Amino acid sequence: MRLSMPWFVRLAVIVVFATGLQAAPAPALAGSDQPPGMIAAVVARVRDSVMRIVVVHPPEAPPGEKTMAKAGEGHPVTRIGSGFVIDPDGLVATNRHVVENATAIFVATPDGGRFRAEIVGMPHKADIALLRIHTGYKLPAIKWGNSDALRPGDTVIAIGSPFGFDNTVTAGIVSSVNRDIMETPFDDYIQTDAAINHGNSGGPLFNINGEVVGMNSVLYAPGTYSGSVGLGFAIPSNDLRFVLSRLEEYGQVRAGMLPFRTQSVTAMMAEAIGSPAPGGALIAALGPRGDEMNGLIQPGDVxxxxxxxxxxxxxxxxxxxxxxxxxxxxxxxxxxxxxxxxVNVPILAYDPHPQPIQEPGPPPKMLGLQFSAAEGSDGTIRGVAVSAIDPTGSAADSGLQTGDIILRVQQQPISTPEQARAALQARAAAKQPYAAVLVERNEKRTWIPVALPGE
Structure with a gap:
């Protein structure tokens, strides 16, 4: 989905690091009527259910050129979003715009684990996606709250990975409910002044009881400014629960609909058409399948x-x-x-021919790394360099960059490309998901866990 209103912007998830940023003071009203430490207690209880979503895209091609996922043609693009566990067996909710068009999706847990995710369902008419990961152990899941019970002024807490800073907590209040930002025919967003930024997309909005009442999805920023100005919008939990339960059961929403084009009934309109009060939905026209209403509904009906x-x-x-x-x-x-x-009318299928989900695909069968001998400034061979990274390979999102010098794989010193390939292949043959690789970059050394190809 795309926003049709100017100045509303998606919570883009490119990781950007900046220096000199100072934490904004908490809003004066947020938690002012709560006992000291209550927000901290809620955060301590729920933060382990909040995940980082890591999404890999092919290298970005110049405008008008098709991107081909071949080794050596640029760097894979990694973007960061947020999500939260809704089922201990590995179901994770996030925004559709976080994961769509990805070549690979990973869910990173607060304890440092990282798991490849598959898409269970992702309706093209809602900014919601359901992922599944296989961890081999139970995950801490959120508890749902009733978004219909929210009132302007209620304290809310946002947790996510803005700009890649995991488990960042911000607090504020509900500024308004049932906001229409003209995103979909179903809009009833929660507006909040809790600071949400790029990378918060898909993260949970908690009430003061530690229950999820929304999913942070959209921020408003004037002009070209893209940071938080205290105008964030979250999909209500009651809408989330409906969509996610359908996705879990069917892989699609299977929503119903009535084939009407409608508009709001203001006080002046109510008086003009003879409706007893404002409110309701005024029929402007019948849609393409309006004949299935059997003549029971007419333009002008409220x-x-x-x-x-x-x-x-x-x-x-x-x-x-x-x-x-x-x-x-x-x-x-x-x-x-x-x-x-x-009158009695039938409910029709909202989308009788849903678009197929573009799955990121099965786990890669190849590592996707190319190596070459690394020469020092004096022309001597000083190790093994990463010469190319295939965005469809398992190592695409491991953090390696072209030009990195490979020094060790596990504890084995590496001096030739053949040694590097053999050590990584041996680790993969032992059915290990990762290999620890010591690299040198910009005269600094660091260990990187490199994802190995699956079976």
Whole structure:
């Protein structure tokens, strides 16, 4: 999905490090009515359920050129987002825009683990994605809160990986609820002044009870500025639970819909069309499948209730229809030229032909590294250099860069490209997921865990 409003920007997830930044003071109202240390206690309880999402893309090609994932044609692009565990067996929620079009996705746990992720489901009409990782042990999962119970002024806590700084905590208040930022027909975003920045995408928004009430997804920034100005937006937890449960069960949402084009009913419009009060959804036109309503709905009708529940606005109607079983019959309370009546209409499939998910693919079968002899300034051979990295290889996101000098694999000293290849192949043949590689870069040495190819 893409935002249609100017100045609303996705929480882009390119890691950027800056110096000289000072922490902004906590908002005066955030937690002011809470006992001292309550936010810290909540964070201590929930932070292990928040994950870093690492996404690998092919090298970026110049405009108009097709990117080919071949060794030696640029560096893989790694981006960072956030996510959170919703099931101890490895289900992780994040934003769709964090993981779409990736060649590989990894979930990094707070204890330093990193696991390749597969996409369970990712609807193209919602900025939500469900991932699965296989850890071999239980993960700490979040508890859900009721987003419908949020009120402006409630304390909320955001945790994520802004600019790659894992488990960053910010706190603020709910600024507003049911915000329409014209992203989808279903918008009811939570607006918060808790600072969220690039890399917070997909991370959880907690209430003061430590329950997830939203997923941080969008920030607002004026002009070309892209930092936090206290205007962040989160997808409500009740919407998340509906979408994620459908993705877990079916791999897609299977949402229902009514084929109407609707608009809000203001006080002036209500008076003009004879509706008893503002609110509801005014039928502007029937959609392409409007004939399936059997003539029971007409332009000018105001839908005021859905199976006995009040319809507040067109987005509320869209959400109610989405949750209704496809093929079921619902009872709509309508106002037509001042007359109140009820009609029974069928729920249609919102997306009868969903787009297939672009999976990142199975674990790579190759390492994707090329080596060459490294020459010193005096022309002597001084080790083994990484000469190319294939973005489709298992090592693409390990942190190696072209030009790195390989000094050791595990504890074995390396002096030739053949030694480097043999040591890594032996580790992979032993079915080990990683190899510890000592590299030298800019006259500094560091150990890097290099992901090895799967079977």
């Amino acid at each position: 839908i005021r209730t859905f199976n006995g529940e009040v319809v507040t606005d067109p987005r509320d109607l869209a959400r109610k229809a989405a949750r209704a079983p496809i093929g079921s019959t619902v009872r709509l309370g309508i106002c037509r030229s001042g007359t109140i009546m009820a």
